[in-house]
Amino acid sequence: xxxxxxxxxxxxxxxxxxxxxxxxxxxxxxxxxxxxxxxxxxxxxxxxxxxxxxxxxxxxxxxxxxxxxxxxxxxxxxxxxxxxxxxxxxxxxxxxxxxxxxxxxxxxxxxxxxxxxxxxxxxxxxxxxxxxxxxxxxxxxxxxxxxxxxxxxxxxxxxxxxxxxxxxxxxxxxxxxxxxxxxxxxxxxxxxxxxxxxxxxxxxxxxxxxxxxxxxxxxxxxxxxxxxxxxxxxxxxxxxxxxxxxxxxxxxxxxxxxxxxxxxxxxxxxxxxxxxxxxxxxxxxxxxxxxxxxxxxxxxxxxxxxxxxxxxxxxxxxxxxxxxxxxxxxxxxxxxxxxxxxxxxxxxxxxxxxxxxxxxxxxxxxxxxxxxxxxxxxxxxxxxxxxxxxxxxxxxxxxxxxxxxxxxxxxxxxxxxxxxxxxxxxxxxxxxxxxxxxxxxxxxxxxxxxxxxxxxxxxxxxxxxxxxxxxxxxxxxxxxxxxxxxxxxxxxxxxxxxxxxxxxxxxxxxxxxxxxxxxxxx
Numbered sequence: 109x110x111x112x113x114x115x116x117x118x119x120x121x122x123x124x125x126x127x128x129x130x131x132x133x134x135x136x137x138x139x140x141x142x143x144x145x146x147x148x149x150x151x152x153x154x155x156x157x158x159x160x161x162x163x164x165x166x167x168x169x170x171x172x173x174x175x176x177x178x179x180x181x182x183x184x185x186x187x188x189x190x191x192x193x194x195x196x197x198x199x200x201x202x203x204x205x206x207x208x209x210x211x212x213x214x215x216x217x218x219x220x221x222x223x224x225x226x227x228x229x230x231x232x233x234x235x236x237x238x239x240x241x242x243x244x245x246x247x248x249x250x251x252x253x254x255x256x257x258x259x260x261x262x263x264x265x266x267x268x269x270x271x272x273x274x275x276x277x278x279x280x281x282x283x284x285x286x287x288x289x290x291x292x293x294x295x296x297x298x299x300x301x302x303x304x305x306x307x308x309x310x311x312x313x314x315x316x317x318x319x320x321x322x323x324x325x326x327x328x329x330x331x332x333x334x335x336x337x338x339x340x341x342x343x344x345x346x347x348x349x350x351x352x353x354x355x356x357x358x359x360x361x362x363x364x365x366x367x368x369x370x371x372x373x374x375x376x377x378x379x380x381x382x383x384x385x386x387x388x389x390x391x392x393x394x395x396x397x398x399x400x401x402x403x404x405x406x407x408x409x410x411x412x413x414x415x416x417x418x419x420x421x422x423x424x425x426x427x428x429x430x431x432x433x434x435x436x437x438x439x440x441x442x443x444x445x446x447x448x449x450x451x452x453x454x455x456x457x458x459x460x461x462x463x464x465x466x467x468x469x470x471x472x473x474x475x476x477x478x479x480x481x482x483x484x485x486x487x488x489x490x491x492x493x494x495x496x497x498x499x500x501x502x503x504x505x506x507x508x509x510x511x512x513x514x515x516x517x518x519x520x521x522x523x524x525x526x527x528x529x530x531x532x533x534x535x536x537x538x539x540x541x542x543x544x545x546x547x548x549x550x551x552x553x554x555x556x557x558x559x560x561x562x563x564x565x566x567x568x569x570x571x572x573x574x575x576x577x578x579x580x581x582x583x584x585x586x587x588x589x590x591x592x593x594x595x596x597x598x599x600x601x602x603x604x605x606x607x608x609x610x611x612x613x614x615x616x617x618x619x620x621x622x623x624x625x626x627x628x629x630x
Contacts (some may be wrong), residue, residue: 127152128161143177150183159191178204182211189218194227209240217249225253229262247275248284260292279305283312290319295328313341318350326354330363343370345379352385356392364389380406384413391420411442418451427459446478453487457494465491485512486519493523502532514544518553525557533557534566541573548578 127148134141146169153162166184169175175184181204188196197218204211212235219228232250235242242250247270254263267276267285275281282305289298302308302316313336320329333351336343343351348371355363368386371377377386383406390399399420406413414437421430434452437444444452449472456465469488472478480488485508492501505512505520517540524533537554544550551574558566604610 141172143174143180146174146180147183150180150187154187154190159187159193162187162191175200176204178206178208178211182214185211185214185218189214189221192222194218194222194224207238209243209246212238212240213243213245213249216246220249220252220256223256225256228253241273244275244278244280248280251281251284251288254288255291258292260289260294263288263292276301277306279307279309279312283309283315286312286319287315290315290322293323295319295323295325308341310341310344310347314344314346314350317347321350321354324354326360329354330360342374343376345376345381348376349379349381349385352382352389356385356389361390361393361395364393364395377405378407380408380410380413384410384416387413387416387420391416391423394424396420396424396426409442411437411445411448414442415445415448415451418448418455422451422455422458425458427455427461430455431461431464444476444478446472446481446484449476449478450483450487453484453491457487457491460495462491462495462497482510482513482515486515489516490519490523493520493526496527498523498527498529498532502536505536512539514540514547514550517543518550521550521553521557525553525560528557528560530557530563545577548574551578 131141131145131149134145146165149165150162153159153165162184166175169180169184174180181200184200185197188194188200197215201207201211201215212231216228216231216235219225219231228249232242232246235246247266250266251263254260254266270276270281270285276285282301285301286298289295289301298316298319302312305312313332317329317332317336320326320332329351333343333347336347348367351367352364355367364386367389368377371379371382371386376382383402386402387399390396390402399417403409403413403417403420414433417433418430418437421427421433430451434444434448437448449468452468453465456462456468465488469480469484472480472484485504489501489505492498492504501520501523505516508516517536520536521533521540524530524536533554537550537557540550541554551570555567555570555574558564558570
């Protein structure tokens with residue numbers, strides 16, 4: 109049997125990888141492998157990201173009758189799952205008669221890894237019918253299913269089983285519970301479980317911090333980081349990248365600078381995820397120069413890095429620099445995606461670079477095989493609208509390969525408002541109100557367009573529709589950072605401790621405007 113297998117693949121990987129190299133020598137020396145040999149070799153196949161080697165090894169195992177071994181089977185299921193070949197994983201799993209908990213767990217995680225939450229739960233039910241209750245690994249995988257399916261109800265049911273089997277004290281399971289509740293928006297329950305954990309590791313802290321960040325609660329994320337440092341836990345790159353993202357959304361530049369210092373102190377500044385997060389945080393806080401410095405420090409930028417820098421320049425009105433960075437990215441052989449083109453088209457729009465914008469939009473499908481989506485069309489309509497080419501923009505709107513959404517229609521109406529083109533605004537406005545009848549901002553924009561040309565009957569009509577279809581108008585909100593503290597202001601809100609002084613200043617400004625004969629815009 110061994111003699112017939114010595115002529116195995118001559119792929120270079122078999123020579124470059126030590127394990128595979130010695131496996132060939134082992135065959136030449138007529139030494140028969142055992143199941144432990146194959147488990148190690150399948151791991152090498154995953155490490156090399158080469159499924160063909162794994163398939164060759166699988167054939168070898170079948171010939172030596174190792175494919176029904178549950179230990180080898182677990183490794184094979186894991187191999188095919190990590191390469192997205194879920195059906196192959198199931199075929200291997202289904203052939204094995206004697207299944208232990210490890211094999212069941214690997215099959216469950218295989219489906220979870222590939223986004224098949226429903227199938228993972230079905231496997232779990234089969235496992236329970238076999239008399240296996242599951243362990244910490246089983247339940248952490250199942251809780252990930254709830255995130256995939258977006259089902260907090262199912263998560264609560266699994267939580268009930270976990271409590272019944274006394275697994276809630278396990279750090280792996282408790283962390284998965286925190287993650288599940290946070291992903292479903294229940295931060296209160298997530299924090300309750302986190303606070304009740306007897307032991308925590310860095311993953312536990314990161315999960316809660318990321319949960320706050322994903323739900324837009326940057327203040328709590330920052331507070332938790334301080335507690336983490338007080339408990340002598342050392343943050344890793346995921347911690348800092350998440351905190352930087354939260355701080356960017358709050359526009360808290362002082363916090364960004366502090367996290368940058370922490371990253372430098374802990375030797376994490378060179379991590380790509382941290383570098384990318386620093387670029388985003390600095391530019392969203394208005395510090396483009398620090399964003400550029402962070403970009404220049406990254407040795408091997410990836411697509412996300414380049415895209416972040418393109419968007420940074422575009423956001424701050426440096427259109428030419430954004431296009432230069434994009435061209436540099438192309439010259440480095442980095443293939444752009446749809447998000448990168450959104451940044452480029454946005455830069456063209458803000459800079460009034462109509463010809464360049466049309467050129468890049470045309471190259472999307474022609475040169476890069478990217479089908480333009482709603483965001484790309486929004487940027488194109490905005491580009492033409494800002495430049496006054498409303499007829500051209502309307503022509504593109506009518507010829508779109510799919511029905512325009514509210515974002516595209518809204519951008520076009522905004523351009524009509526700037527150029528006071530009531531006729532086109534009305535044609536598109538009715539479509540927008542039918543598409544998004546409960547969005548108050550659409551009624552406000554249309555009402556303002558009619559008011560700007562004195563069409564008061566249309567103003568009354570739109571206002572009446574707004575009262576009928578919109579229960580509540582979403583209040584405007586803004587914030588600013590003063591002395592390291594972020595102050596948030598909501599329209600008509602009087603909760604700020606200095607509300608009295610703020611309104612007194614506002615009244616003074618209104619009086620000065622009246623004296624200067626300043627008339628408000630409609």
